[in-house]
Amino acid sequence: MTSELQLDISQQRPFALKAALNCKAGELLALLGPSGCGKSTLLRMIAGLQHAESGYIRLSDEFWCNEVIKLTPQQRHIGYVPQHYGLFPHMTALQNVKAALHGLPSQEQSTRAQTWLGKVKLSDLAHRKPATLSGGQQQRVALARALAAHPSILLLDEPFSALDSMTREDLYRTLAELKPQLNIPMILVTHNLHEAQLLADHIAVMGQGCILQQGTPDAIMQRPVSRAVAAQVGLRNIFSSTVISATENHSLLSLGSQTLAVPHRLSVGLTIEWCVPHHALLLTNQHEEAAHLTGNIDQCILLGDQWLISINLPGTTQRIELQCANSMPLAIHQPVSMVLNTEHIHILQA
Structure with missing residues (x-):
């Protein structure tokens, strides 16, 4: 059965945030906006790292968060890729991926970790530690680790922003190649319009703690609903x-x-x-x-x-x-x- 993430949440403290959106399995939704607009906070709420004052978050028929339920990130089975990799420095690339598979038998851990390192084109570097890998290679390890455990949803928190442009383009290509294989909702936080246009099926433009407009990249670019959205998508006139x-x-x-x-x-x-x-x-x-x-x-x-x-x-x-x-x-x-x-x-x- 395919899954769909749905949420409708709001809060007033520590700052005002109000959002309603959905993301279907196999789709990538980009949360686009400037620093401080609430997009990373919203991602943390989806992950279960923070909780809104009111509203709900659910995956298909399973509530992750409402007035009564507050599932932990582990209970939500999240695949999470942070901006700065979050790798264990004393472990090899293979061991870092295996760390997400601790509930499986040892041989299955190794097999699955090696499979996912191959999918992100790092088979030859499986026994290297993070300090000997480039930024792009470390981010590939982080992506393999997030996906190896077959998560219910993939969350990407500005994962490409610390990389040079050539490395970013390579990772865009890798994620685009993997995307058809992932029958789960995917949410990308970014302030990069080009990135959102390349990767996203839908974009939610955020500003001052709320969603200003949602739609396909073409619809957002050609039919912005307000001056704020038009400015965010680069329309100067x-x-x-x-x-x-x-x-x-x-x-x-x-x-x-x-x-x-x-x-x-x-x-x-x-x-x-x-x-x-x-x-x-x-x-x-x-x-x-x-x-x-x-x-x-x-x-x-x-x-x-x-x-x-x-x-x-x-x-x-x-x-x-x-x-x-x-x-x-x-x-x-x-x-x-x-x-x-x-x-x-x-x-x-x-």
């Missing part, structure tokens, strides 16, 4: 406008001293927030009639083969940011015009 007029299929928005027609029917007089991704903006010839917006370059920074440009808009303190090829001749205070693909405009909820 977030604006506030008043609806000047509207027809059946379009509305006219104010943007400083300029106007912008968008393919949304909105209420006249309403002040809305909206966002648009970088790729929906394009610099164009200043005198081209098709240009939607004009402004003056406030800042231009060369990043690799791209300019990152900030543009002041007349009549407002709001700015537009976009990227373009470094072959374009640009300068501070230069007047520019932009085409904005309004099909990519997303209206944020009030």
Whole structure:
């Protein structure tokens, strides 16, 4: 029988936290948010290391935590991978994995530990101690140890954040290869949007102790529900406008001293927030009639083969940011015009 993690918990102390989510067997859910937003605390509550003031956590029909029940981490049979490996320094890689299998006969411990070290590509290093392994190799041992005991759920607490980018990419690949074999819920705590997009089936964006939005990576990126979520997923062009007029299929928005027609029917007089991704903006010839917006370059920074440009808009303190090829001749205070693909405009909820 496949399992599903469900929780609905809240607390006020030591800090406010409120969360409701679910994660099905075989799925990886990423808890995405900045430091201090509550994601690691939520993971510790799922693990049984902390308890919420109210609510419940359950795996399918078995309650792990409610007003009466408070199962220990051992009773929940958790597979846990911490940020800094948590290996026993006096043990070899093989012995570290076997340490999670102490309830099994010795020969079965060895066989299963060797199998899982092979799955994380460390068979040749089974008899090395942690101090002689790289950070990425130590994290592979920690992953093998967490999975060797066939846990009911896998919890990953920022396991890749201490690693260099090349090592992280290798571990992403390893986890992606293992994922189809793991018919259990998997929860990853991360502040890395790229990591969440690569690995997660669903993302729960967290902020100030609550879940701001849940959905697939594409849904979160393309349809953020609020300014806070849009900012967390890297959307820099977030604006506030008043609806000047509207027809059946379009509305006219104010943007400083300029106007912008968008393919949304909105209420006249309403002040809305909206966002648009970088790729929906394009610099164009200043005198081209098709240009939607004009402004003056406030800042231009060369990043690799791209300019990152900030543009002041007349009549407002709001700015537009976009990227373009470094072959374009640009300068501070230069007047520019932009085409904005309004099909990519997303209206944020009030």
